[in-house]
Amino acid sequence: MSPSKKIPETKEILAELKKLGKNLNLNVKAALKSEQRVKVEGDIRKGLATFTDGVEQVIKDFKKGELDEKIRKGVHESLSEANKALKKVAKTWKPAKKQ
Numbered sequence: 469m470s471p472s473k474k475i476p477e478t479k480e481i482l483a484e485l486k487k488l489g490k491n492l493n494l495n496v497k498a499a500l501k502s503e504q505r506v507k508v509e510g511d512i513r514k515g516l517a518t519f520t521d522g523v524e525q526v527i528k529d530f531k532k533g534e535l536d537e538k539i540r541k542g543v544h545e546s547l548s549e550a551n552k553a554l555k556k557v558a559k560t561w562k563p564a565k566k567q
Contacts, residue, residue: 475537476544478530484547485523491554492516498561 499512526543 473541476540478540481530481540481544481547484544484551485526487551488547488554491551491558492519494558495554495561498558501563502561503564504561 496512496516
């Protein structure tokens, strides 16, 4: 994290959360149509539950004003990296063979 980066506003963090939701949606849809679906379905469900719990806590913390600038930067950068990784993963899903 570079000291010259500006502190992300709440709206920027929420925008990253929105992107993350869209990317998760795309990945889940791709996964459900893939040959690997059975193998990863349980992991996806657990991951989404954990993600939801984390997002709820972040929202509560935002509302309480408990996040300082260092945490805001970290949350924003982490969400941005998660979105980049999910975009890469979405490109790797192979559609199931039609039967």
